[in-house]
Amino acid sequence: MKNDYTDNIESCPIAKVQKVIRGKWPMVIIYHLSESHVLRFSELKRKMPQITEANLTKELRTLEAYGLIHREVYREVPPRVEYSLTAIGTKFIPVLEALETWALEYEAAQIESQS
Amino acid sequence: MKNDYTDNIESCPIAKVQKVIRGKWPMVIIYHLSESHVLRFSELKRKMPQITEANLTKELRTLEAYGLIHREVYREVPPRVEYSLTAIGTKFIPVLEALETWALEYEAAQIESQS
DNA sequence: CTGTATCCTAGGGGATACTG
DNA sequence: CAGTATCCCCTAGGATACAG
Numbered sequence: 001m002k003n004d005y006t007d008n009i010e011s012c013p014i015a016k017v018q019k020v021i022r023g024k025w026p027m028v029i030i031y032h033l034s035e036s037h038v039l040r041f042s043e044l045k046r047k048m049p050q051i052t053e054a055n056l057t058k059e060l061r062t063l064e065a066y067g068l069i070h071r072e073v074y075r076e077v078p079p080r081v082e083y084s085l086t087a088i089g090t091k092f093i094p095v096l097e098a099l100e101t102w103a104l105e106y107e108a109a110q111i112e113s114q115s
Numbered sequence: 116m117k118n119d120y121t122d123n124i125e126s127c128p129i130a131k132v133q134k135v136i137r138g139k140w141p142m143v144i145i146y147h148l149s150e151s152h153v154l155r156f157s158e159l160k161r162k163m164p165q166i167t168e169a170n171l172t173k174e175l176r177t178l179e180a181y182g183l184i185h186r187e188v189y190r191e192v193p194p195r196v197e198y199s200l201t202a203i204g205t206k207f208i209p210v211l212e213a214l215e216t217w218a219l220e221y222e223a224a225q226i227e228s229q230s
Numbered sequence: 231c232t233g234t235a236t237c238c239t240a241g242g243g244g245a246t247a248c249t250g
Numbered sequence: 251c252a253g254t255a256t257c258c259c260c261t262a263g264g265a266t267a268c269a270g
Contacts, residue, residue, distance in 0.1 A: 012162075014146045014211060017218040018139060023262070028130050041232050055263055057233060067224065078231045079270085088224045091217055096129060098213040102206055103128035106135070109182065109203045138242070156252050170243060172253060193251045194250085234269070242261085249254070 020066050025051055025059045027096065030085065033069060034093045038084045068092065135181050140166055140174045142211065145200065148184060149208045153199045183207065 021027055025048070032047045033039060039047070045056055060083060063069045068089035074080040085092075136142055140163070147162045148154055154162070160171055175198060178184045183204035189195040200207075 098210040103132040
């Protein structure tokens with residue numbers, strides 16, 4: 001049988017890409033890379049103090065596999081690795097901007113509803 | 116500065132609001148409600164055949180608690196319940212549109228990279 | 231500096247059955 | 251029709267330690 005795929009994919013484009021950006025960290029990582037353009041592992045870690053190194057590595061590898069970020073390794077001592085957005089990763093920025101706009105509206109609505 | 120998100124996650128609006136729309140279903144539900152404006156429980160279930168009734172209920176309750184959707188109960192026989200977006204829920208639509216646009220670009224990029 | 235390797239746990243989310 | 255009630259599995263993701 002065709003399974004899960006058929007209905008959601010055709011009726012909802014959102015469901016299609018949901019797995020790519022799902023989770024606690026992917027959009028945050030993309031956000032920081034969109035702001036700084038290029039970041040090293042330790043710089044990303046500093047910008048997200050609450051993620052563990054193990055998970056940061058995992059998230060970066062996943063985003064790389066999905067084609068959203070590029071990993072450039074410089075074989076030096078000490079080692080240097082730079083992360084940046086790919087073309088398709090850069091095209092995700094408007095989504096973040098829309099989300100950021102909504103976040104501010106949402107925050108304002110929450111405050112208003114308390115009074 | 117006010118909008119410096121580099122220090123910690125709490126000052127990043129994306130990270131802040133991420134829990135509201137996180138998970139497999141919330142954005143999909145909002146998408147269907149944005150398309151249809153008003154949907155009954157069974158209609159939502161039909162648009163998302165893969166979600167279980169238990170989880171659909173849970174997701175709807177959560178989105179309602181977050182203020183994104185409105186639940187209107189008509190005490191009839193048989194019972195009728197209609198779900199719709201609230202004002203702040205409606206304001207989320209631009210995010211979905213941006214995401215949808217990106218989804219198409221992402222899909223195209225994937226196909227292109229295969230050749 | 232840039233990661234691995236383990237371990238561990240909360241909860242997201244599926245399956246199935248039942249109800250007012 | 252619009253849900254509850256259970257059960258249960260899995261993986262996201264945190265903590266900690268170690269390595270090249």
